[in-house]
Amino acid sequence: ALPAELRTAVRALVGDLDALFTALGLREESFAVGVLSRVVAAELASYAPARNRRRMATNKASVVFVDRTLDLAGAVGHHGDNLAEKILSVLPKLPGHKIDVMVNMVELTALQTTDETCGIIAPGCLAQPNDPAAKALWESFMNLKQKEAVMEARRHLVEAASRENLPIKMSMGRVTPEQLSSYIQLFRNNLKALENHCGLLQLVLATVQTLKHPQTSKWDNFLAFERLLLQ
Incomplete structure (x- = not known):
């Protein structure tokens, strides 16, 4: 049974819906997805003024009630293997x-510190509107899987x-944060x-710091567990 306060709220909602359907001249057929939705649909079906309206109304309509309680599960889920989402979250x-994050730039300086919160530099x-390469890389972070995205960062x-004629040698195989740092x-x-x-x-520093975080x-453990639950 619903708590008294929620039951009162459902009845108020049903009354408002009936008033709307009356104004539209609707004779509805209700469908429900979810526990609370079924309660609302059942309350509307048994609501006396609604029964009278359905006998008189001429316009047919299908009404689908959908519970939104699982929306929270989507908001806190660890969706997919997306590097951009991890960077923004970590x-x-x-x-x-x-919607932007701080990237520690100490690695590009001669400053010797292990303090990640160092505020000297x-x-x-992430926002690099004047750098075409950075913009292209960020799009890769958003659209590709993490493995492919870090390979793009290396490339x-x-x-x-x-x-710039720097002494770099392209290595194949798995990309590691240490390799990117080097x-x-x-x-x-x-x-x-x-x-x-x-x-x-x-952007590459953001990648390194995210992978090392x-x-x-x-995150990866949570994602694996969520996938297991959905099997």
């Missing part, structure tokens, strides 16, 4: 922004390093290369 928010971010880095290090002492590819480097392994 890295700290950029102050004053809702201004943070990087973009190798191409950028080659254009490629990034090549840009650190070349100010011109750093300036030319700063946007791209910020302890929350990422938890």
Whole structure:
């Protein structure tokens, strides 16, 4: 049985729906998906004014009641293997922004610190509207699976390093955060290369920091568990 307060709310909803259907001259046929939806549909079916209206109304209509209680499950789920979603979820928010994150730029400097919250160096971010390579890479992060996205990050880095004549060697196989970091290090002492590819480097740094973040392994475990539940 429903709590008294919820039962009152359902009856109020049914009364409002009946008033709407009366104004539209509808004779509805109700369908329900979900427990609460069935309660609402049953209440409407047995509502005396609604029964009288259905006898007189001439316009037929199908009404589908759908429970939205599982919407919360979608919002907190760990959907798919998407690198962009992980970056946005794991890295700290950029102050004053809702959909951008702080990228730790210390790795591109000579500053020696293990403090990830070090505020001496201004943070990087994901928004790189003036860097075509960075924009293309971010689209890859959004549209490709994580494995393919990190391979794209490596490819973009190798191409950028080659254009700057940096001593980089393209290696095949699995891409690791350590490998990406070693490629990034090549840009650190070349100010011109750093300036030319700063946007791209910020996105790759975001990738490295996300892959190394302890929350990422938890994310993968949650995703595996959710897939198991859905089998």
